[in-house]
Amino acid sequence: MSAPVSLLMLDGDGIGPEIVAATRTVLEAADSRFGLNLAFAGAVVGFDALKASGSTIPDAVIAAALDADGIVLGPVSHNAYPPVAEGGLNPSGTLRKRLDLFANIRPAATRPGVTPPCGKPFDLVVVRENTEGFYADRNMASGPGEIMPEPDIALALRKITRRACRRIAESAFRLAATRPARHVTAVHKANVLRLSDGLFLEECRAVAKDYPDIAYDEVLVDAMAALLVRDAGRYDVVVTTNMYGDILSDLAAELSGSLGLAASLNAGEHHGMAQAQHGSAPDIAGKDIANPASLIGSAAMLLDWLGERKGNIALRQAAAAIESALEQVLADPAARTPDLGGSAGTQQMARAVAARL
Structure with a gap:
């Protein structure tokens, strides 16, 4: 035994x-x-x-x-x-x-016998960074990631580190290498969050160079929400930061039939x-x-x-x-x-x- x-x-x-x-x-x-x-x-x-x-x-x-x-x-x-x-x-x-x-690995796929709201079959996986971002209960060594300096002002701190970005990108590409479509999509908002999401994309691009046989592209998070509704079947492995991944994975799950x-x-x-x-x-x-x-x-x-x-x-x-x-x-x-x-x-x-x- x-x-x-x-x-x-x-x-x-x-x-x-x-x-x-x-x-x-x-x-x-x-x-x-x-x-x-x-x-x-x-x-x-x-x-x-x-x-x-x-x-x-x-x-x-x-x-x-x-x-x-x-x-x-x-x-x-x-x-x-x-x-x-x-x-x-x-x-x-x-x-x-x-x-x-x-790494929070969240597959979403349509299943025989369960009619999906989207009306089209798909099979994707959201690979979500799980330890930092805007999540106030886990992104600081001491104290929460939210503060209220005055009763009418609340501030949230978003932590993005090169190490966390690198290892979640590596997780996504390793997973994509085991799947037929062999495709990774990095989801971000670097057009606005230029430093933090820019750092995330730097690491995704660096890891992508180590996997030349895997297709790689990038999509803005707001566009990604719309594109999932339109045609989730175009995506394979989606890698992103904590909050984006939490939201998009719930959306993908509902599109597949049910959370x-x-x-x-x-x-x-x-x-x-x-x-x-x-x-x-x-x-x-x-x-x-x-x-x-x-x-x-x-x-x-x-x-x-x-x-x-x-x-x-x-x-x-x-x-x-x-x-x-x-x-x-x-x-x-x-x-x-x-x-x-x-x-x-x-x-x-x-x-x-x-x-x-």
Whole structure:
């Protein structure tokens, strides 16, 4: 048997516990089918952790994440948390920063059986820088990236570093080299943000020279939003900074059929974390109607990432099998959750994916 692969499961808030449980159902089926030797552990984050320990992500959870081979994080209700001084840290942002999960990989593709709003098939991946930009909870060594010098003045600081730009560009080109279209598009606003987005483009262009067999172009972020709506199929790998990537990946996911289908992997040099692209949807929590597809797909991405790092073909085979099984379920209206026009519950849909493994 292969060495154990430790996965830390973090439920989060709202629908988080339901879709994390659904994802575990699929992972356990994959473990049984492919002999992965997965070792599951759990820890509490979010409101339950705040109530128990005074912090939405205690130090012990961060230590457990550092020790795990991979993390599966359920959505969190961080907008509703108290101030940071009162323990209301964003678990997602905290883990991205502490584990240096600099690459947020967000695929968006149309699927058989799910009619896309755009009306056209496409298959693209947004490669989003994950550790700086305008994100105030992670772009400073000390203190937030937003300040209010006077009650009626708020200032936000955007940090862009050459190192972060270089490594996200390298991630995008390495990914493009594995895909049939072999095309990278850098999205920016350098016509206005000449220094910060200019630095980002400098590094993208430098990396592009190392990959002469991969097509490379650049698009302004506002034009990119319009062009995705018009014809997302013209794009393959889209690389961009943090905030642009967050917005464009949600747009691409909706164009593919639903944000509920949007898988997401946070990856660094040494750590990987699966995370649904959507939020915690507290209004439907506990009703067994939440769509688990996003987190299941994210877990498949995590297994593939772990398999590549460890040279473990079984992990990569399991990842591909989960993706295939998920696609089969999404093509079957009876097996889908209500948001996709079906009648299945969260756990029922997860069991359907597991059965198809």
